[in-house]
Amino acid sequence: MNNIPQNVSPNASFAVTNPLLPLRAEDLSYAPDGLALLDKVSLQIAEGGISMILGPNGAGKSILMRILHGLIPASAGTVSWRGQTANREIRKRQAMVFQKPVLLRRSVTANLDHALNAAGVPRADRNRRATEALKEAGIAHLAARPARVLSGGEQQRLALARALSLQPDVLFLDEPTASLDPASTAAIEALVLAAERRGCKIVMISHDIHQARRLASEIIFMDRGRIAEQSAAAAFFEAPSSAAARDYLAGRLHLPNGA
Numbered sequence: 001m002n003n004i005p006q007n008v009s010p011n012a013s014f015a016v017t018n019p020l021l022p023l024r025a026e027d028l029s030y031a032p033d034g035l036a037l038l039d040k041v042s043l044q045i046a047e048g049g050i051s052m053i054l055g056p057n058g059a060g061k062s063i064l065m066r067i068l069h070g071l072i073p074a075s076a077g078t079v080s081w082r083g084q085t086a087n088r089e090i091r092k093r094q095a096m097v098f099q100k101p102v103l104l105r106r107s108v109t110a111n112l113d114h115a116l117n118a119a120g121v122p123r124a125d126r127n128r129r130a131t132e133a134l135k136e137a138g139i140a141h142l143a144a145r146p147a148r149v150l151s152g153g154e155q156q157r158l159a160l161a162r163a164l165s166l167q168p169d170v171l172f173l174d175e176p177t178a179s180l181d182p183a184s185t186a187a188i189e190a191l192v193l194a195a196e197r198r199g200c201k202i203v204m205i206s207h208d209i210h211q212a213r214r215l216a217s218e219i220i221f222m223d224r225g226r227i228a229e230q231s232a233a234a235a236f237f238e239a240p241s242s243a244a245a246r247d248y249l250a251g252r253l254h255l256p257n258g259a
């Protein structure tokens with residue numbers, strides 16, 4: 001099927017050994033009520049760099065990410081992390097930021113504290129980790145505010161700060177800058193790149209082609225529940241190999257059989 005690149009990181013100058021990778025998915029299907037929303041999806045994600053999932057609305061990107069992260073079970077197929085099926089330890093080393101931030105009805109700091117506590121971080125370290133994460137995300141001034149009154153962009157920053165405070169080895173990001181202004185988008189992108197440089201593998205969904213060009217080391221292009229191609233980013237933007245990706249980049253709806 002896909003052309004799976006072996007080493008796609010543009011920043012390959014650093015030597016990291018990510019304890020979770022490679023991530024392998026084999027023949028993943030997701031068919032609630034018999035309708036195939038994912039159809040035999042197979043992929044491999046290597047360490048280093050940012051793997052960007054692109055594709056039209058409804059292609060199955062968020063479903064695939066949820067299955068990889070272990071939030072919903074696949075109807076068929078397997079996911080393995082460095083050859084191992086996910087367990088509690090493996091799940092604890094990953095974090096995800098959702099398309100719509102899910103925040104607790106508590107203060108900003110308490111949202112971080114809750115996540116750190118759930119991850120088993122001792123009380124003595126939690127305050128420091130929370131403060132650092134808020135500072136890095138540029139929202140230290142919002143620490144005492146109820147999370148639910150934050151603006152959409154502030155909530156997205158908080159969700160990312162909370163995920164990063166867990167110091168995950170793999171970070172899944174589902175459209176983390178979808179409702180952000182250009183300055184906030186740049187701030188989030190800087191945070192994501194800094195995490196990547198520290199050795200955290202980033203798997204990210206975006207509809208922003210410019211963002212994908214700026215950040216991605218490889219592109220996983222999805223169309224109607226399948227992976228149409230997986231290519232190094234430079235090759236993808238130079239000449240995508242699938243008709244679906246060519247149409248997407250050209251801003252055309254992809255219609256089968258030339259219809």
Ligand SMILES: Nc1ncnc2c1ncn2[C@@H]1O[C@H](COP(=O)(O)OP(=O)(O)OP(=O)(O)O)[C@@H](O)[C@H]1O
Nearest residue numbers: 032037055056057058059060061062063064099207
């Ligand atoms: N539990 C479910 N039951 C039925 N259909 C579902 C279910 N979950 C998702 N879908 C459908 O599956 C398709 C893929 O959904 P998904 O959220 O993965 O799309 P996406 O690629 O992330 O799109 P977007 O770019 O709009 O976020 C959609 O058509 C959605 O309506």
Ligand SMILES: [Mg+2]
Nearest residue numbers: 061062099174
């Ligand atoms: Mg989605």
